[in-house]
Structure formats: structure tokens, C-alpha cells
Amino acid sequence: YLGHLHAKDRSSATLRAVRSDLKGFQTWWEETYRRPFSIEIVAARDIQRWRRVRQQHDGVKPSTINRATSSLRGFFRWAVASNFRTSDPVQGIGEVPTPELAPQGIADEGVDALLRTVASEKDPKRRQCDQAALALLVYVGLRVQEVCQIQLRDLDLEGGMVTVRRGKGGKARRVPLHSDAQEMLRRYVHEVRCPDGLTAVGSDAEREPLLIGKQVTLKGQALDTGHTAA
Numbered sequence: 489y490l491g492h493l494h495a496k497d498r499s500s501a502t503l504r505a506v507r508s509d510l511k512g513f514q515t516w517w518e519e520t521y522r523r524p525f526s527i528e529i530v531a532a533r534d535i536q537r538w539r540r541v542r543q544q545h546d547g548v549k550p551s552t553i554n555r556a557t558s559s560l561r562g563f564f565r566w567a568v569a570s571n572f573r574t575s576d577p578v579q580g581i582g583e584v585p586t587p588e589l590a591p592q593g594i595a596d597e598g599v600d601a602l603l604r605t606v607a608s609e610k611d612p613k614r615r616q617c618d619q620a621a622l623a624l625l626v627y628v629g630l631r632v633q634e635v636c637q638i639q640l641r642d643l644d645l646e647g648g649m650v651t652v653r654r655g656k657g658g659k660a661r662r663v664p665l666h667s668d669a670q671e672m673l674r675r676y677v678h679e680v681r682c683p684d685g686l687t688a689v690g691s692d693a694e695r696e697p698l699l700i701g702k703q704v705t706l707k708g709q710a711l712d713t714g715h716t717a718a
């Protein structure tokens with residue numbers, strides 16, 4: 489089979505990986521069933537059992553198991569085509585589910601570029617609103633939808649905390665504020681969001697969204713409460 493792959497101009501790295509995968513499966517099969525490996529009698533249940541052992545007992549990553557399964561799939565497909573077997577034991581066996589990767593953060597250069605762009609905004613109210621949003625996104629690490637849903641009552645500037653009421657999975661959590669984020673949010677609240685004084689504790693106004701936007705279709709671009717993730 490490796491000669492077949494070589495004839496198809498597969499890379500040396502691919503050949504080494506396939507050889508390692510096939511040898512690993514052969515060794516496992518022989519140690520498990522205590523008999524010499526035989527290509528004719530390998531069954532689908534053997535493949536499934538091998539995968540379970542690799543994942544649950546050996547702690548191998550799903551991506552590694554899936555790569556080895558792919559090697560077996562190619563091998564047994566070739567075996568059937570070459571009349572070494574009458575059926576493919578890997579046929580119908582899917583991949584082991586892999587966990588979702590966490591989103592990648594923006595590089596420092598990108599963060600700096602965002603902050604510089606926002607700082608260059610000439611409209612002071614728009615600038616401070618954008619800086620408040622970036623404070624929550626960049627310094628606190630909230631998701632866009634979470635930032636849009638933050639209410640005035642969720643921001644505890646004195647305690648240096650912000651409450652996320654509907655986080656991932658619908659769970660609430662309290663997140664500490666970076667000192668730079670605290671200062672950016674403090675300026676925004678006192679100069680833009682609540683210039684006439686903070687809202688009364690327990691009032692309906694306290695439950696309004698923290699961020700505000702501008703109604704660009706209205707004369708004078710009046711301030712309007714709330715942002716959306718869109």
C-alpha cells in the first residue's frame with residue numbers, strides 16, 4: 489500500500505504518517521486479539537473498539553484519531569480494490585467529534601490600530617461611546633452580543649466589576665474591569681451616558697442599555713439608547 493501511495497507521488501511526510509498509523513493499528517490489533525494481524529478478518533467493530541481505546545484509555549486527541557482513521561480508510565479501500573478483501577470495514581465510520589476551538593484574540597498591533605482609529609474620531613460623544621465599547625471588548629474580553637446587552641445597572645465602576653447577565657449558555661457572571669477600561673467607561677458614563685447624574689438605583693432607567701448610538705437619519709443626529717450586534 490505504501491508503494492501504491494509512493495507511485496501516486498505522495499509526500500515523504502504523508503508516507504511516514506500513514507506507515508505510523510497502520511503500524512500502530514496492527515500492533516494494537518495483535519496485542520488485543522493475541523494473534524498475527526490478518527487483513528482479511530479485520531471487522532468494523534475492531535475499528536470502533538480501537539478508536540474508543542485510543543480516546544478513552546490512551547487520551548489521544550480526536551484530531552489524531554481522525555487522521556489515523558483516514559489512513560485506515562485509504563488502506564482498506566485500496567485492499568478492496570486490489571481484491572485482498574471483499575468489504576471495507578471502515579466504510580460508514582465517521583469522524584470522532586472535535587471540540588470547538590476558542591476564538592482567536594486580536595494581535596496587539598490590531599488592538600492598537602483599533603484604539604488609534606477610535607481616538608481619531610472628531611465627534612467627542614461618538615468617540616467616547618466607541619471607546620466604551622472597545623473597553624468591554626478588548627480589555628474585559630466580552631463578546632459583541634454581551635456588550636450590546638450590558639445595562640447601566642450592570643456596571644460597577646467603584647467596585648471595578650461588570651455583570652454579564654446573559655453570557656454563553658445563558659449563564660450570568662461578574663467580570664473584573666481592567667484599570668484602563670474603568671477609566672474609559674467612567675468618562676463615557678459621566679460625560680455622555682449620564683451627563684445629568686447617575687440614574688436612581690432600582691429605577692427603570694437603570695435597566696436601559698449602557699451603550700448609545702446616533703440616529704443618523706434624524707436632524708442633529710440625536711442620541712438613541714442601545715446597540716445591536718448587527
